[in-house]
Amino acid sequence: MNQINRRKFIKLLGAAGVASTTSGLILPGGAIAGSKARVVVVGGGFGGATCACYLRRYDSSLDVTLIEPNNQFITCPFSNTVLAGIKSLDFITHNYDGLHKNYGVKIIHDTVISIDATAKNLKLKNGKTLKYDKLVVSPGISFNWDEIEGASEENSKIMPHAWKAGTQTTLLRKQLEAMKDGGKVIIAAPRKPFRAPPAPYERASLIAYYLKKTKPSSKILFVDSSGDSEELAMFRKGWEKLYKGMIEWVDGSEQGEIISADAKTLSLTGRTVGNLKGDIVNLIPPQRAGDIARVAGLTDKSGWCPVSQQNFASRLQKDIHVIGDACIADPMQKTGHSANTQGKICAAAIVTELSGGTMPDVTYNVSIYSLLNPKYALSSAGVYRLKNGKLKQVAGGLSAKKASRKTRLKEARFASGWYKGITMDTFGKT
Amino acid sequence: MKRNTFMQLMAFSAVTSLFLTNAVMAEAPDKARIMADACQTCHGPNGVGSGKIPELKGLEKSDITESLLGFRSGDEKSTIMGRYVKALSDDEINMLAEYFAGLDK
Numbered sequence: 422m423n424q425i426n427r428r429k430f431i432k433l434l435g436a437a438g439v440a441s442t443t444s445g446l447i448l449p450g451g452a453i454a455g456s457k458a459r460v461v462v463v464g465g466g467f468g469g470a471t472c473a474c475y476l477r478r479y480d481s482s483l484d485v486t487l488i489e490p491n492n493q494f495i496t497c498p499f500s501n502t503v504l505a506g507i508k509s510l511d512f513i514t515h516n517y518d519g520l521h522k523n524y525g526v527k528i529i530h531d532t533v534i535s536i537d538a539t540a541k542n543l544k545l546k547n548g549k550t551l552k553y554d555k556l557v558v559s560p561g562i563s564f565n566w567d568e569i570e571g572a573s574e575e576n577s578k579i580m581p582h583a584w585k586a587g588t589q590t591t592l593l594r595k596q597l598e599a600m601k602d603g604g605k606v607i608i609a610a611p612r613k614p615f616r617a618p619p620a621p622y623e624r625a626s627l628i629a630y631y632l633k634k635t636k637p638s639s640k641i642l643f644v645d646s647s648g649d650s651e652e653l654a655m656f657r658k659g660w661e662k663l664y665k666g667m668i669e670w671v672d673g674s675e676q677g678e679i680i681s682a683d684a685k686t687l688s689l690t691g692r693t694v695g696n697l698k699g700d701i702v703n704l705i706p707p708q709r710a711g712d713i714a715r716v717a718g719l720t721d722k723s724g725w726c727p728v729s730q731q732n733f734a735s736r737l738q739k740d741i742h743v744i745g746d747a748c749i750a751d752p753m754q755k756t757g758h759s760a761n762t763q764g765k766i767c768a769a770a771i772v773t774e775l776s777g778g779t780m781p782d783v784t785y786n787v788s789i790y791s792l793l794n795p796k797y798a799l800s801s802a803g804v805y806r807l808k809n810g811k812l813k814q815v816a817g818g819l820s821a822k823k824a825s826r827k828t829r830l831k832e833a834r835f836a837s838g839w840y841k842g843i844t845m846d847t848f849g850k851t
Numbered sequence: 852m853k854r855n856t857f858m859q860l861m862a863f864s865a866v867t868s869l870f871l872t873n874a875v876m877a878e879a880p881d882k883a884r885i886m887a888d889a890c891q892t893c894h895g896p897n898g899v900g901s902g903k904i905p906e907l908k909g910l911e912k913s914d915i916t917e918s919l920l921g922f923r924s925g926d927e928k929s930t931i932m933g934r935y936v937k938a939l940s941d942d943e944i945n946m947l948a949e950y951f952a953g954l955d956k
């Protein structure tokens with residue numbers, strides 16, 4: 422029996438009156454046994470697309486379906502270069518052809534509106550129901566608008582967040598282009614945890630890069646609810662050198678958090694920071710897991726999803742895994758690289774579980790590059806391992822504090838290389 | 852359901868799952884594969900295609916081992932690899948070197 426292959430075996434079973442379906446072998450009596458499990462992945466961003474791809478790479482007999490409303494994915498990574506006019510929106514736009522053609526992932530362009538963890542099925546906006554044996558959810562983030570009086574989805578058309586890439590990116594870019602020289606741009610970044618903690622620093626840097634070239638008397642007021650950090654200090658040193666006097670950093674942590682916003686007067690208010698008025702207001706609100714996670718009962722009171730850090734299985738619902746920004750994977754930060762790493766580990770863990778094995782001890786690796794200008798980048802790396810079921814950082818750290826111009830340039834080149842690599846890897850390009 | 856039929860069914864499904872776990876299911880990825888796949892995020896699919904990030908394909912095992920050991924000790928300069936490789940044991944370095952040296956040349 423050891424040598425027999427799957428197809429022959431199924432044929433054999435078929436002859437014996439056993440039905441084979443997409444979700445496995447239905448034995449007389451309805452029990453499901455075996456492989457060809459049906460895995461559905463919700464969300465085609467860094468976590469979901471990677472996971473779908475690697476599920477098929479690890480076990481090509483799996484039936485893998487990815488559900489994502491959009492035909493194209495526009496990445497947040499490198500979207501700050503679009504704001505600065507360095508890259509176009511096309512450059513950060515990717516399609517799902519590779520996942521389908523190269524790896525046989527089935528793709529449904531639709532939105533999941535509910536998940537029934539007991540019946541193991543989900544409902545799509547188009548009214549269809551889809552069954553699964555295992556579900557992976559990677560919906561990214563939603564915004565906590567109600568924490569800031571006057572902030573809303575509607576008002577983000579005036580005070581863009583540009584924290585999901587696409588029309589919001591284009592909108593903020595247009596506002597920057599239209600602003601007169603001598604104008605003031607306010608960037609308000611939320612408290613942690615939020616998507617991509619160093620990305621507000623990169624944003625301040627690259628907006629300064631654009632303004633310095635085209636509107637040099639303009640200023641940036643950066644209200645930062647994350648407060649001060651070693652990493653920020655490295656950026657501020659860079660700003661001193663590259664954009665002296667252009668970026669004013671304001672500690673917006675604790676009492677400084679933005680509590681109200683006024684789209685009519687383009688102003689923000691925080692208890693200790695007072696009333697701040699800008700010509701452009703880039704208001705990045707506090708965040709939580711993407712809404713479908715809450716609808717499906719996957720979130721706890723923090724608004725994020727508790728999971729096993731070994732296989733990203735939800736602690737709240739059976740046979741559902743949550744990866745990416747939505748899950749609680751700290752000390753890993755919420756980044757595209759983290760989501761990609763979690764997608765792979767989750768895929769390996771699902772395949773391992775289905776084959777009755779145990780996951781080996783592996784490292785979880787991440788890095789995030791931030792550009793201060795096209796020739797100057799800083800990076801932050803992290804390597805984690807499971808210790809007693811909890812991730813612990815075992816290596817990593819920031820770029821060298823003191824480094825030559827050449828080193829910063831090299832990191833900028835690696836930032837571009839990273840972007841190429843991760844987008845090929847995530848979207849199944851070869 | 853009659854007890855008899857039930858028992859028969861149970862026996863049948865037990866045998867079936869046994870076959871499936873032993874012979875039919877795909878082999879799960881091993882440690883080397885999972886850890887090498889992590890490298891591809893930056894270095895590109897099969898370790899190639901990421902612009903200025905060095906390629907991993909087509910290298911000799913000894914070159915990879917030497918570089919990784921050098922990054923780890925600091926003897927070989929790097930921007931980011933030194934920060935990563937400190938997490939790896941000698942066995943893991945050896946395992947990764949073997950994996951990438953074994954990719955189709």
Ligand SMILES: Cc1cc2nc3c(=O)[nH]c(=O)nc-3n(C[C@H](O)[C@H](O)[C@H](O)COP(=O)(O)OP(=O)(O)OC[C@H]3O[C@@H](n4cnc5c(N)ncnc54)[C@H](O)[C@@H]3O)c2cc1C
Pocket residue numbers: 463464465466467468469488489490491494496497498499500501531532533534559560561562583584585616617620624711712713744745746747755756757758759760788789790791
């Ligand atoms: C300005 C900026 C710069 C950044 N730069 C970097 C960087 O340099 N490096 C880095 O590693 N990270 C960076 N990030 C972070 C990165 O973008 C996120 O961490 C990453 O996208 C998270 O992946 P995810 O899979 O969790 O969510 P996403 O990538 O957002 O994917 C979620 C997907 O789920 C879909 N979805 C949501 N709900 C449903 C539903 N109900 N049904 C079906 N589909 C659904 C959405 O359409 C979306 O496509 C940056 C972020 C920002 C804002």
